[in-house]
Amino acid sequence: MKTTIQEGVKRKFESASGIPLKEMYTKEDLKDFDYDRDLGEAGEYPYTRGLYKGMFRNRIWTRRFLSGFGSAKDSMERLKYLASIGSEGIEVVNDYPTQVGIDGDHPMAVDEAGLVGIPVSSLDDVETILEGFPLDKTTITFESSGASGPVLPCMYFAMAQKHGVPLSALNGGAALNLYCQYYSGFVTPQPLDLWAKLAVDVVEFCSKNKMRYATFHTSAHNVSEEGTPAVMEIALGFASTIAFADKLVERGLNFDEFANRVPFTFTIWMDFFEEIAKFRASRRIWARIARERYNSKNPRAQKLYIAARVSGLTAIAQQPLNNISRVAYQLMSAALGGCNAIDPVLYDEPLCLPTEESTWLGMCTQNILAYETGIPNVVDPLAGSYYVEWLTTEVEKRSWELLQKILDKGGLEEGVKDGWIRAMIDEVALKRQKDIESGDMTLIGINDMVLPSEKEFKVPIHQVSKASTAEQVQRVRDIKKKRNNNAVKELLKKLVAEDKQGNINLVPTMTEACKEYATIGEIWGSLRVGRGHHYDPFEMIESPFKD
Amino acid sequence: MKQIKVIVSKIGLDGHDVGAKVVSAMLRDAGMEVVYLGRFQSPETIFKAAVEEDADVIGISCQSSNHTRLVPKLIDMLRKEGMDNVVIVVGGTIPDPFPAELKALGVDAIIGPGIMSGPIVETITSLVEQKRQAAGIKE
Numbered sequence: 001m002k003t004t005i006q007e008g009v010k011r012k013f014e015s016a017s018g019i020p021l022k023e024m025y026t027k028e029d030l031k032d033f034d035y036d037r038d039l040g041e042a043g044e045y046p047y048t049r050g051l052y053k054g055m056f057r058n059r060i061w062t063r064r065f066l067s068g069f070g071s072a073k074d075s076m077e078r079l080k081y082l083a084s085i086g087s088e089g090i091e092v093v094n095d096y097p098t099q100v101g102i103d104g105d106h107p108m109a110v111d112e113a114g115l116v117g118i119p120v121s122s123l124d125d126v127e128t129i130l131e132g133f134p135l136d137k138t139t140i141t142f143e144s145s146g147a148s149g150p151v152l153p154c155m156y157f158a159m160a161q162k163h164g165v166p167l168s169a170l171n172g173g174a175a176l177n178l179y180c181q182y183y184s185g186f187v188t189p190q191p192l193d194l195w196a197k198l199a200v201d202v203v204e205f206c207s208k209n210k211m212r213y214a215t216f217h218t219s220a221h222n223v224s225e226e227g228t229p230a231v232m233e234i235a236l237g238f239a240s241t242i243a244f245a246d247k248l249v250e251r252g253l254n255f256d257e258f259a260n261r262v263p264f265t266f267t268i269w270m271d272f273f274e275e276i277a278k279f280r281a282s283r284r285i286w287a288r289i290a291r292e293r294y295n296s297k298n299p300r301a302q303k304l305y306i307a308a309r310v311s312g313l314t315a316i317a318q319q320p321l322n323n324i325s326r327v328a329y330q331l332m333s334a335a336l337g338g339c340n341a342i343d344p345v346l347y348d349e350p351l352c353l354p355t356e357e358s359t360w361l362g363m364c365t366q367n368i369l370a371y372e373t374g375i376p377n378v379v380d381p382l383a384g385s386y387y388v389e390w391l392t393t394e395v396e397k398r399s400w401e402l403l404q405k406i407l408d409k410g411g412l413e414e415g416v417k418d419g420w421i422r423a424m425i426d427e428v429a430l431k432r433q434k435d436i437e438s439g440d441m442t443l444i445g446i447n448d449m450v451l452p453s454e455k456e457f458k459v460p461i462h463q464v465s466k467a468s469t470a471e472q473v474q475r476v477r478d479i480k481k482k483r484n485n486n487a488v489k490e491l492l493k494k495l496v497a498e499d500k501q502g503n504i505n506l507v508p509t510m511t512e513a514c515k516e517y518a519t520i521g522e523i524w525g526s527l528r529v530g531r532g533h534h535y536d537p538f539e540m541i542e543s544p545f546k547d
Numbered sequence: 548m549k550q551i552k553v554i555v556s557k558i559g560l561d562g563h564d565v566g567a568k569v570v571s572a573m574l575r576d577a578g579m580e581v582v583y584l585g586r587f588q589s590p591e592t593i594f595k596a597a598v599e600e601d602a603d604v605i606g607i608s609c610q611s612s613n614h615t616r617l618v619p620k621l622i623d624m625l626r627k628e629g630m631d632n633v634v635i636v637v638g639g640t641i642p643d644p645f646p647a648e649l650k651a652l653g654v655d656a657i658i659g660p661g662i663m664s665g666p667i668v669e670t671i672t673s674l675v676e677q678k679r680q681a682a683g684i685k686e
Contacts, residue, residue, distance in 0.1 A: 096560035096611060100587075108589060111616040112560050185563030185610075189587060226565050317640070317660040350660060351642040352612065429565045430572055437663050446661040461642045466616070538587065 012440060016229035016271035019394055025386035033389055038284070042338075042379045045291075047283040048392070049380035050338035051303045056376030061334075062341035063366040066093045066143060066309070068118030069353050070468035072128040072475065075118040079129065081356055085363050089139035089172065091343070092129070094148045095119045100188050100537065101147025103521035104476040107540050113472040115464050116353065120148065121476040122517045126155045128475075135160050136169035143265075145175040145219060146188035150198035151520050153206075153215070154507060158514035173214030173263060176202055179412040180240035183425055184222035189537040192416065194527055197499070198506060199244070200251050205507035207258040216258050218244065219265040221309050227429040229269055230278040230395055235402035236412070236421070237264065237282075238289060243412045245294065256298035259290065264304050266339075267311045268330040273391055275330070276382060279306055279337030281396035285403075308339040315350045318445035320459050323347035328365050335375050336382055342366065348459050355462045476519070480544075483517040489545045491516055492523070496530035549684075551675050553604040556584035556593050558621070559613045566639060566660075567608035573664035574606075574671070590620035597625070597633060603675050604634040615645055622653045632682050634674045 013021045022029075040046065043053035052058065064087045068075040079090055095117035097109035103121040104113040113119045120126055130140070135156075142152045153174045157167055176199040181187060188195070203215045220237025228236065241264070248258050266282070269275055286304035290296040310330045315323045327344045334342045344362040346354035354362070370376060382388040406415065415421035435441035442448050451457075491513040498504040510523060525535040525543055535543040555571045557564050564586055571581045582600050584593065597605055605625075607618060614637050625633055637649055638658035646657040656670050 096562075100560055108560060108587075112611065112613055115613055115616075116561070116611045185561070185565070187562045187586065225563075317642075351640065426565075426568055430569055433569045433573075433664075437665075443661070447663075458643075461644075463612075538589075 015274040015391070016269055017231040017274060017395070017398065019231075019274070019391070019398065025390050027386065029386055029390040033393070038389070038393070039383060045299070045302060046287040047303055048280050049383055051283070051305065051340065055338060055379045056335070056370075057379070060370045060376055061339055062088045062307075063363065063370070064089050064091055064341060064343050065359060065362065066091045066343060067354075067359075068093055068095075068129075069116065070114045070464050071472040072114075072119060072125040073471070074114065074464075074468050076129045076131055080132070082359065083133075085360060086367075087363065089141065090130075090133070092140065092142045092144070092152070093117045094142075094144040094146075094152075097121075098148045098520060099144050099146035099186055101151070101190050101520055101524040102537070103519045104473050105480075106521060106536070106538075108538050110473050111469065113469045113476075115469060117144070119472045120152060120155070120520065122479050122519045123155045123158050123514050124475065124479045124517055126152070126159055130159065135163060135165045136171075138171065140172040141217075141263075142172075142174040143219065144186065145178050145181050145222070146186050147190045147195065147524055148520060149174060149176045149178060150195070150202045151510065151514075151523055153202050153213070154510040155514045157507075157511045161511070162515060167209060167211055167213070170211065170213045173217055173261070174202070175217040175219045175263075175265065176215050177218040177240055177244045179243040180218060180220055180223040180236060182412070182416050183236065183421060184226060186222055190524060191528070191531070191533060192413070194531060196247055198510075198527075200247050201505045201507050203248055203258050204251060204253055205505055207253055212261075214261040214263050216244070216248075216261065217263040217265070221265040221267045223425070224267040224269075225311060225313055226425050227313060227432050228425055229271070229428075230274050231398045231402060232424075232428065233267060234278060234282050234285065234395070234399035235406060237266070238285060238399075238403055239406040239412045241286075242289065242293070242407065246411075249294070255290070255294040256296050256301045259294070259296070259301035260298065262286065262301060262304055263307055265307045265309060268308050268334050268342075269311055270314045270326065270330065272329060272333045273388065274395065275333040276337040276388060277391040277395040279308070279334065279339055280380075280388075280392045281399065282306070283338075284392075285396055285399060305341075306337075306339045307341040307343075308334040308337075309343045310345040312345055312349060315345045315347070316443060316445050317350040319449075319451060319457050320347050320351060321457050322444055323350070324361060324365065327362070328369070331365060331369050332373075332375065335369055338380055348462070351459065352462045353464065355460055357460065479517050480519070487516045488513065488518045488522070492518060492526040492545060495523070496526050499527055499530050548676070551579045551604060551672065552582070552600060552602045553579050553606055553671070554582050554584060554593065554596055554600055554602040555606040555608065556588045556596070557586045558588055558590070558593065558607050558609050558617045559611065560587065561609050561611040561613065562586045563610045564608070566610070567606075570606065570608070570638060570658075570667065573667060577664070577668040579671070590617055590624060593621055594624040594628075597630065598628065602633060603678075604636060604671055606636045606638060606671075609637075609639045612640060612642075612645070614639070614641060615648055618649060618654065619652050626653070632678045634671065634678055636671060636674075
């Protein structure tokens, strides 16, 4: 059996972010370490040890899954299954048409509706997906921050109002921050300035109405899935959060109000200790950004609520059952790092969307960690370790340096025009491949413990049927016939007029339009036309509402 | 042997293009000319590019398993135009039974996740050689 680790061959000892590692760490490495300044207690600034006193003694991290596929009905059934096995809250990840802001009946969408993610063209889909879930008692997070980012909350508000649920009773939130998204595989072809206007409107609307609904949410996960390890992930993630916060402050919003909850989605990579250091360091970094950059006085705004999601990149298609072990270690690093919500990748995900069986295994992996290992018994159990504290500080230091460099060059928004950040990310992805090919990075099943293809483990493959996609496309066509098209047309006209005025928050009118089943493609399309763009980002269809 | 010209493209709405870009870099390192079309390409735009560029190879990357839905449309267009000499390679997340289905439709090679650059380059080179020989094109 070929193995990449051979005696006599010099191995590189460095972390995934390229931090050189010594053989052993001692008190010499913590000479500058100051307990009160660097750690403190859990629940206290700078929150290195966790956001809450007692942490998992009082409440285990939130265990949940990203999910959704097929038609709106298929998605609803999977969400019900997840709830039945104890998944807490709903994480809506949308299919690609929804994420780019086109309807299920668009020529680019008819083959892809519901193929990966939950399809949402109109309120009709949201009503189907969430049927039977009490809105005031369910935590629903819209995870997709592309074109759907600002529109789905409006559909959700529309549904709540139709059901007589006050908006102040809504939990969950939406990952609206697109700046990271622009560097990820979920990039949207919609104009960045229009997206920013809509996203800022949603945050402003929620903030002014004192809603609990969390909208100041960044997903560093999306960009880090391009292959960027801890240090780059932290720097890009916070550069994105800062780009968004600056836009909100520019609108005249109060930081301590809109940042009353700060959800932040990280990837969980494979480097066990670097990940633990990443989670600990990032809480410290955010607390400092909130206080020093935004003069925050609200402790809640200084607490980075980490939702950690296992990387899809570290799950490997060859011998997929090995992913169960990989994921277990990754979940463990997130628990030891004090993450607040954790979701696994399921073992079959490098091959297909998860089956019910693989989802069940993922939930069991979480519960074994939570209830069998004893890990939740003591807060921040690795604190004080020479290695972990040194590495936490090292990750923190390097992340600050890169973050500062990004900010000095004009931040993430400038970086979109300039291209240097994209180039930096691409370089990391290429290096990763070269390291795998040279054997510097060991991946079981790829360059170590490789099985001949005839001996490969076969696992059940989940396929989204063409019938489900066809059903979804038909739903969109049907709702466009059934609804009051005059009302939709008038509300979209009003929306465009308000956008042209520049200083009107578009959320109330968008919500009204959603109540009349205006679609995501129509909302984006109408606003695009109002701003001088073609109705359709792909220039394949024309506006159905021409006079 | 005449330099091999490859079009690499994403197909459909999946924007995850790290793999496509990494493969493009590998092929360039191996001496091929690569035209990378980028994200949000439809069968039509890829077909047009293949005609304009007179490409030897079309490499399609997708992680959202839309291969079986969109790649057949591209193959139809190529067939109608008589472009049987173009090697079609599909890469990304392609679980069973899709590889067999795609091959039956006329895809020349499937490159799943975790395949190293050596085998990718060898596969493409030998497929191009075969098609060139079959078409009577001299080396």
